[in-house]
Amino acid sequence: SYVLTQPPSVSVAPGQTARITCGGNNIGSKSVHWYQQKPGQAPVLVVYDDSDRPSGIPERFSGSNSGNTATLTISRVEAGDEADYYCQVWDSSSDHPDVVFGGGTKLTVL
Amino acid sequence: EVQLVESGGGLVQPGGSLRLSCAASGFTFSSYEMNWVRQAPGKGLEWVSYISSSGSTIYYADSVKGRFTISRDNAKNSLYLQMNSLRAEDTAVYYCARADCSSTSCPLDYWGQGTLVTVSS
Numbered sequence: 001s002y003v004l005t006q007p008p009s010v011s012v013a014p015g016q017t018a019r020i021t022c023g024g025n026n027i028g029s030k031s032v033h034w035y036q037q038k039p040g041q042a043p044v045l046v047v048y049d050d051s052d053r054p055s056g057i058p059e060r061f062s063g064s065n066s067g068n069t070a071t072l073t074i075s076r077v078e079a080g081d082e083a084d085y086y087c088q089v090w091d092s093s094s095d096h097p098d099v100v101f102g103g104g105t106k107l108t109v110l
Numbered sequence: 111e112v113q114l115v116e117s118g119g120g121l122v123q124p125g126g127s128l129r130l131s132c133a134a135s136g137f138t139f140s141s142y143e144m145n146w147v148r149q150a151p152g153k154g155l156e157w158v159s160y161i162s163s164s165g166s167t168i169y170y171a172d173s174v175k176g177r178f179t180i181s182r183d184n185a186k187n188s189l190y191l192q193m194n195s196l197r198a199e200d201t202a203v204y205y206c207a208r209a210d211c212s213s214t215s216c217p218l219d220y221w222g223q224g225t226l227v228t229v230s231s
Contacts, residue, residue: 001172030215031213031215033215033217033218035155035218037155041223042205042221042222042223042224043147043155043205043207043218043221044221045217045218045219045220048210048213048215048217048219049213049215049217052213054219084154086154086155088155088217088218089215090215090216096169097160097169098157098169098171099145099147099157099160099218100157101154101155101156101157102154103154104154104155
């Protein structure tokens with residue numbers, strides 16, 4: 001089965017740029033989605049199809065995907081961005097498609 | 111406004127059964143694929159099951175295959191998850207999530223608030 005690997009934690013000072021990576025075998029050939037989850041809340045889609053933003057998501061959130069790594073970039077980080085972030089793809093390598101999530105990255109705003 | 115509201119969670123003994131429901135509103139339910147995703151306490155997200163808009167195509171994670179059954183009633187704008195032979199490791203918050211397949215690869219664009227299932231004796 002397909003595996004997505006994220007760093008457990010990333011720390012950044014307010015106003016700086018946070019980069020959260022998501023590693024997978026030839027992930028650049030897949031479409032990657034990113035979700036933000038704050039404590040006690042449901043996940044929220046923040047980036048889809050590698051780099052598109054749903055309506056209402058600030059332009060500070062952006063994404064890229066190439067080779068074996070996808071990256072979620074959060075510019076001008078704010079205290080309210082502190083949350084867990086998950087990457088996700090659809091994997092069709094088995095006999096049926098699966099939704100695969102990364103293990104999640106806790107973003108701490110210092 | 112899109113709303114997804116889960117219900118049916120609770121405490122159940124190992125080997126028992128539970129049926130979760132997800133009531134949808136604010137969009138044309140019959141036009142969207144739907145999913146169940148779960149999250150064990152303090153853990154990450156785990157996909158459970160997918161159902162196509164008509165209900166004709168269904169997928170399950172290997173961890174629940176043969177024990178869980180996903181279904182939908184488009185006339186009632188509702189999604190269901192029948193869970194049988196429950197195990198302690200099924201303890202989690204269960205979310206229903208809409209898939210937006212108008213884009214390239216069906217991101218889960220709306221999620222409910224979740225319902226907690228606890229499997230314990």
